[in-house]
Amino acid sequence: MNSLQNLGLNLTRRHFFGRGTHLLGGAALAALLGQETARATGTKTGIGAAVPETHFPAKIKNIIYLHMVGGPSQLDLFDWKPKLHDLYDKDLPESVRNGQRLTTMTSGQSRFPLCPTMYKFKQYGPSGMWLSEMIPNIAKMAGDVCFVRSMFTEAINHEPAITYMQTGNQVTGRPCLGAWVSYGLGSLNQNLPTFAVMVAVPRNQEQVQAISARLWQSGYLPGEHAAVSFRAKGDPILFINNPDGVSGETRRKMLDGLNKLNQMTFEEVGDPETRTRIQQYEMAYRMQTSVPELTDLSKENQKTLDMYGDEAKKPGTFANSVLMARRLVERGTRFVQIYHNNWDHHGNMAKRMPDQCKDVDQPCWGLIQDLKQKGMLDSTLVIWGGEFGRTVYTQGRLERTNYGRDHHPRCFTMWMAGGGIKPGMAYGETDDFSYNIIKNPVSVHDFHATVLHLLGFDHNKFTYKFMGLDQKLTGVEPCKVIKEILA
Template identity: 55%
Template sequence: MGYHPDEFRLYTPEFHKLNEKLDRRHFLTKTSLGLGALAAGTLFGAGKPFGSAASGTPGLSEDSQEALLQALPHFAPKAKRVVYLFMSGGPSQFETFDYKPKLAPMFGQDLPDSVRQGQRLTGMSANQSSLPIAPSVFSFNQYGESRTWVSELLPHSARVVDELCIVKSLYTEAINHDPAITFFQTGSQLPGRPSIGSWVSYGLGSLNQNLPTFIALVSKNASGQPLYARLWGNGFLPTEHQGVQFRSGPDPVLFLNNPEGYDGTDRQEMLGYLKQLNQLQNEALGDPEVEARMAQYEMAFRMQTSVPEVMDTRGEPDSVFELYGPDSRDAGTYAANCLLARKLLEKDVKFVQLYHQGWDHHGGLPGGIPGQCKKIDQPTAALVMDLKQRGMLDDTLVIWGGEFGRTVYSQGKLTATDYGRDHHPRCFTMWMAGAGVKRGFSYGETDDFSYNITQNPVHVHDFQATLLHLLGVDHERLTFKFQGRRYRLTDVQGKVVQGILA
């Protein structure tokens, strides 16, 4: 710890040996990019290493890839930041926003084959002898100037309905939770791809150098389908683009605080020497992950000051806590996370994602969903109102929704007061609000059974393409080359949903 930085190299002979040792594999690795780029430069012309970006011409080197990214955003963005409220488990559209009054006289009747059309069922209801129709037991009313139908379970959301753009015609191919959630968050049903927030971080960078570009918040003490860190992971993108989970409690970010016996000066000095070690390794190997690691260490040091400040909500007036509801004083709850999300957005964190479990109502839905809606209704509406009154809703995109919808038929026993609903990927509801989307607007329609889409279908990749579009990004041009192939969030599909854009 007493070495001068310039003397440090004298005490690292192993790095000198590493530099001197250049075997065939390292030679080809270190020279192939340079030789390839040099040769391709004669083909494509100086100053245009990518050819036409819009045409998807493959990139030639990391430097060329970086040059393309520097052109982002591709066009003027409507949204500067995003807060995505992910309702894990699949909220029922029948009990929230997709009002189906014609179902009431059909109680208990078997779902017609003409509606099902042979579509596959999950293993949980495939063996049922019948698929009895279960009308919702909850009433709906029209609210706002838009006269939008909203369930009695969401009275606070009903008050902000004129700010919402409700999309009732989402669909997905995934029929089970983990692949469906993974598909929404990464564009693939298989794990390993970068999450939405990581793509945004990679493409657009940060507006605040003292906080991560992408932050994940998970409601505490919630039960339901498991949530894995890979849902906010960076996949094959550089690790600096990974979402950072903020937790409630004394250590909101794991391993951020100084170990016992250390102070800030000690940590700074240690990081200085660690940076030199990484620089030596970078010179020897040319591995971009080494640079990403250095950036992460430096960010962690800055976060030691910025995180405690942003996590402290004690300075908020009582009126704010009253707006978000009583749970907002309990750190780690959904309500407290909504309030924290607003603070993070104020600090120009570009992508904030809240995960809230508990929407998987296969049985006992009338007894279970009211409590679930009560937990999220007031804080969600408060976040929209809070952003609006602070003048932030115009350039902040708010998203609410889950991974799929629920079936019109009851899974298992059906009574006049009790039923459950199975997974339904064929149509479900989400909403967006704020930057760049129409206000007080409903898009897409489903049949009388909310089983099939009858107008304006929106695929998961369409949703992802639209999200990126609102951030000023052409989803077809935001790519990353990995294992010989160029990947993007929307894979080889997706189109911007023009009908919801303001």
């Protein structure tokens, strides 16, 4: 045994750490310097945030995410393909489909007849954006909007697709985007939820998809980051009012006693969900005064209500929901998610598409105008889109004035407006069949990374330790921030 090996055997643990103190001190110093750098360059977060400051300056502080459940047809709204009119009723070329997996609703068809849109398109805005006659109000604000025409997803059916779009994973149980925002940025108003969700009721309910609270859950994040759900009927929030015969003073005493019991349990067991219950009980109590003021539209001027349309005062409608979203972010809510159902157009598009567009077209325009006039658009990001697109071929019988389209994950369109987004542009391009992306593809994780970037977070560093792993909204697959659409 040589002298070097002998030295190695005789080095004690104390000797090792004694000689390494300068290294540990240097690491600690580096960490502190890193924190100081973050303080110098980031944006301060709110109450209960996971970090005191973001990784770099945030361009926005609020998000209103409008999700169209079912998958709006990009061909009939945003992605005009005039050459299709000469190919009506011809079969989709196999070279275009290229063996793509189909749903069971059309995989058994003997033919895949091409079907151009029945709706007329016109050019709008400074860049001459081609948009459908079905969305005249969204079209007239084309100069304020960025259309991403090259979104794609890995999922072909609703359940995994909507879960993927909301949580970054097709498997349920993960935190949604809103929960990540709540966790990272914290609260701006302790009397209102940091993350709120509403499910708008469509006027046409021919094929409503089932959705549930799993889409706005906190997953492995602490429970307080799940959304508070606002209801269309009855009390806006469950249990917001005291039961008959129970005064505010009695409820306060009850909560104080319950909180003491929960605190004792927390100190003994250490379950973080016990702490969550304490916080949620207190939030519910504070909301007893803040929510009635929030939902009282009597002080909104008539001009503002008119911008949102005739249904602005009708609880549960899309128009009322987006008006409530503006009022929430105005009062400090970080993230508002609105779901609008019945976009799964497998048939009867001639009746269903006009109904759907009538629900959302004017209210979306009204929301953007309202945010602009209040000086809030620069700090708020508005997102509109579904979980996938629709096929260029018809499902079932082909008719020129009435047809249906199946699910299509290979390309679809979303739009964004507001803080940090370059307005009046279209990003990405699809082929002449709106079937495959030929320029600037954008994955679901690219989309999430871009949203986090606008909030001041590096998606690779914004993590939560769970099951021994640093979990991320954007997963482990490579993805990127779409810098071309950033202002």
